[in-house]
Amino acid sequence: MKRKTLTRLAISLIPIVLLMAMMVLVIKVYGGDAICGGSQVALIIASGICIWLSTWLFKTPWKKFEDEIRDNISDLSMTLLILLMIGALSGAWTVSGIVPSFICYGMQIINPRIFLVTACIICAIVSVATGSSWTTIATIGVALMGIGKAQGFSDPLIAGAIISGAYFGDKISPLSDTTVLASSIGKVSLFSHIRYLMITTVPSFVIALVIFLILGLSHDTLDASRMTEYADGIRSTFNLSPWLMAVPALTALMIARKMPPVVVLALSALCGVVAALIFQGETVYGIGAVHGGSDAKIRLLGAMEILYNSTSIDSGNADINALIATRGMRGMLNTVYLVICSMCFGSSMKASGMLHQLASLIIPFTRKRVSLVASTVGTGIVMNGVVADQYLSIILTSSIFKDIYEKEGFEGKLMSRSIEDSSTITSPLVPWNSCGMTQSTILGVSTLAYAPYCFFNLISPLMSIIIAATGYRICRDMSRKTDGTGKRD
Numbered sequence: 001m002k003r004k005t006l007t008r009l010a011i012s013l014i015p016i017v018l019l020m021a022m023m024v025l026v027i028k029v030y031g032g033d034a035i036c037g038g039s040q041v042a043l044i045i046a047s048g049i050c051i052w053l054s055t056w057l058f059k060t061p062w063k064k065f066e067d068e069i070r071d072n073i074s075d076l077s078m079t080l081l082i083l084l085m086i087g088a089l090s091g092a093w094t095v096s097g098i099v100p101s102f103i104c105y106g107m108q109i110i111n112p113r114i115f116l117v118t119a120c121i122i123c124a125i126v127s128v129a130t131g132s133s134w135t136t137i138a139t140i141g142v143a144l145m146g147i148g149k150a151q152g153f154s155d156p157l158i159a160g161a162i163i164s165g166a167y168f169g170d171k172i173s174p175l176s177d178t179t180v181l182a183s184s185i186g187k188v189s190l191f192s193h194i195r196y197l198m199i200t201t202v203p204s205f206v207i208a209l210v211i212f213l214i215l216g217l218s219h220d221t222l223d224a225s226r227m228t229e230y231a232d233g234i235r236s237t238f239n240l241s242p243w244l245m246a247v248p249a250l251t252a253l254m255i256a257r258k259m260p261p262v263v264v265l266a267l268s269a270l271c272g273v274v275a276a277l278i279f280q281g282e283t284v285y286g287i288g289a290v291h292g293g294s295d296a297k298i299r300l301l302g303a304m305e306i307l308y309n310s311t312s313i314d315s316g317n318a319d320i321n322a323l324i325a326t327r328g329m330r331g332m333l334n335t336v337y338l339v340i341c342s343m344c345f346g347s348s349m350k351a352s353g354m355l356h357q358l359a360s361l362i363i364p365f366t367r368k369r370v371s372l373v374a375s376t377v378g379t380g381i382v383m384n385g386v387v388a389d390q391y392l393s394i395i396l397t398s399s400i401f402k403d404i405y406e407k408e409g410f411e412g413k414l415m416s417r418s419i420e421d422s423s424t425i426t427s428p429l430v431p432w433n434s435c436g437m438t439q440s441t442i443l444g445v446s447t448l449a450y451a452p453y454c455f456f457n458l459i460s461p462l463m464s465i466i467i468a469a470t471g472y473r474i475c476r477d478m479s480r481k482t483d484g485t486g487k488r489d
Contacts, residue, residue, distance in 0.1 A: 086174075094311075
């Protein structure tokens with residue numbers, strides 16, 4: 001019996017190992033563009049291998065796979081809609097001048113005497129506003145690298161401050177696709193997930209800021225002209241006004257009233273379009289002018305393109321152009337495809353029983369609250385190395401632990417937070433992960449060199465376990481505890 005179990009376990013590892021090999025190849029060939037198709041193909045192939053092995057060796061009927069895939073993708077239908085809404089909101093808020101306003105106001109807090117702290121905070125603000133750590137690092141991060149070098153800071157230390165801030169902002173931003181994905185998989189409201197994240201995220205970020213403050217106080221101040229150049233470039237491109245902040249204020253009010261995320265995102269995007277027509281009328285006109293027609297038609301088409309299409313605005317500065325470029329709903333399609341393909345793989349592993357075999361190795365360590373969270377965090381970190389992509393890490397870790405959390409009577413938001421504290425945050429620390437490769441390339445610093453200085457990314461997984469040990473805001477409803485099949489004990 002033991003031999004049979006070991007054989008099934010070995011077979012269950014085959015799709016994972018093959019997926020890992022294919023992902024390493026895809027990341028090596030495509031780099032940061034792996035999400036544009038290569039990763040999806042690898043997932044479909046791995047899914048096919050899983051199904052073939054299971055139907056051949058375990059005689060699993062195809063109907064079981066079909067039902068599992070359909071049910072899981074159906075559960076994620078709202079997630080996919082939210083991702084598209086995020087693309088629309090990002091486009092509307094950027095072209096309207098809301099995001100540029102956030103960026104300019106964030107730059108005003110920079111103080112060369114405490115460069116590392118201010119760099120971290122600026123990246124956090126920009127990342128919250130854009131919902132993208134990659135965009136933040138590729139734009140503001142590059143500028144901050146130049147300033148930091150001029151002030152005598154080491155490249156790895158500067159990169160650590162930039163990545164720490166960018167991933168903090170990405171993690172708590174309702175515009176972040178990873179945040180949406182983690183909350184949806186855990187069947188938790190987006191804003192409830194973010195509020196719960198704050199319990200571990202804020203202390204981790206504060207500790208990181210204190211460390212950066214201590215490390216940076218000994219350095220002399222130098223000119224921060226590049227930041228001024230960025231701010232001036234944005235002001236010359238956009239008609240910035242304090243009235244633009246009414247839109248984020250309205251969004252915050254809707255969130256406070258606990259309105260559904262899709263409704264909040266849709267109304268916020270609509271308000272962003274109205275703000276764009278009022279404050280950036282010429283820019284909207286220029287976007288729609290390529291189609292021709294009457295003024296009214298051009299403005300209507302411009303407003304529509306802001307929501308669904310990628311847009312680029314020429315500021316006269318290539319770095320600023322990259323910062324204010326938008327992706328719209330169309331720019332989210334690669335992520336949507338990846339989520340669907342990932343769910344196909346996760347569903348195939350679950351329907352075949354292979355996922356259960358792998359989970360059986362972890363289950364003995366999940367009897368208590370702390371060990372369960374620690375196992376989730378550890379698995380998320382390992383998955384970042386195994387599949388080399390944060391999206392896949394989130395989905396596969398969730399697939400392994402979702403039933404365990406339900407069985408033990410814990411809330412889904414505890415799982416989604418633990419996954420975010422590991423899968424999302426540690427992805428740039430793995431050299432062969434798509435995030436690690438991208439950030440290393442953008443900043444010109446090797447992953448292993450900057451990793452020790454990404455204090456927020458290093459502290460977050462530990463903080464997740466520490467908070468779990470205290471039991472703060474962690475509820476365990478024994479009446480919800482099941483036998484693992486969905487039935488109550």
